[in-house]
Amino acid sequence: GIQVEQSPPDLILQEGANSTLRCNFSDSVNNLQWFHQNPWGQLINLFYIPSGTKQNGRLSATTVATERYSLLYISSSQTTDSGVYFCAVVQTGANNLFFGTGTRLTVIP
Amino acid sequence: NAGVTQTPKFRVLKTGQSMTLLCAQDMNHEYMYWYRQDPGMGLRLIHYSVGEGTTAKGEVPDGYNVSRLKKQNFLLGLESAAPSQTSVYFCASSYPLILNTEAFFGQGTRLTVV
Numbered sequence: 023g024i025q026v027e028q029s030p031p032d033l034i035l036q037e038g039a040n041s042t043l044r045c046n047f048s049d050s051v052n053n054l055q056w057f058h059q060n061p062w063g064q065l066i067n068l069f070y071i072p073s074g075t076k077q078n079g080r081l082s083a084t085t086v087a088t089e090r091y092s093l094l095y096i097s098s099s100q101t102t103d104s105g106v107y108f109c110a111v112v113q114t115g116a117n118n119l120f121f122g123t124g125t126r127l128t129v130i131p
Numbered sequence: 132n133a134g135v136t137q138t139p140k141f142r143v144l145k146t147g148q149s150m151t152l153l154c155a156q157d158m159n160h161e162y163m164y165w166y167r168q169d170p171g172m173g174l175r176l177i178h179y180s181v182g183e184g185t186t187a188k189g190e191v192p193d194g195y196n197v198s199r200l201k202k203q204n205f206l207l208g209l210e211s212a213a214p215s216q217t218s219v220y221f222c223a224s225s226y227p228l229i230l231n232t233e234a235f236f237g238q239g240t241r242l243t244v245v
Binding site for chain 2: 070072123
């Protein structure tokens with residue numbers, strides 16, 4: 023099956039700092055989503071981004087499908103950004119999302 | 132619009148007991164999924180369904196059964212619970228993922244098997 027690797031596994035930031043989270047995948051995909059799992063366990067959709075660049079407030083994401091990676095940018099981080107960020111992909115021809123192991127982000131005041 | 136709703140939210144079972152987790156979605160999605168999340172890991176697919184009356188195995192199907200009798204509901208059953216099934220279970224739904232669409236998740240069910 024497809025391999026999805028996220029880096030870094032853990033990240034600690036001072037409030038106000040910027041960060042870049044990376045997702046590498048081992049095969050062609052036709053669907054990619056970024057999720058934020060908050061400290062209460064809820065999975066929140068951030069981006070649906072199989073290719074190109076999208077922005078939503080302080081967050082933006084870029085996927086380069088031909089090079090098999092996606093990046094999530096968080097600017098001016100806030101304590102509410104803390105949690106685990108997951109990348110999930112749909113391998114070409116498949117019917118389901120395959121998740122990476124996530125990046126745990128801790129933003130300290 | 133409730134989205135994806137899971138019941139119950141928490142449950143403690145004794146080894147060998149059975150239970151059913153219910154997932155309901157009100158978005159008219161064809162596809163529905165059950166995932167489990169273990170500490171420090173991403174979500175792993177248990178079973179999924181691409182339409183009413185259909186089910187298929189995912190990565191970790193052993194010990195679970197599913198049914199999709201109605202389009203809006205997807206049931207996950209544990210016939211004889213084991214401590215290894217202690218986990219957080221997430222349900223999701225979507226239109227066919229090949230059609231430029233995204234999946235939406237329920238709030239999760241925390242299951243402990245003692």
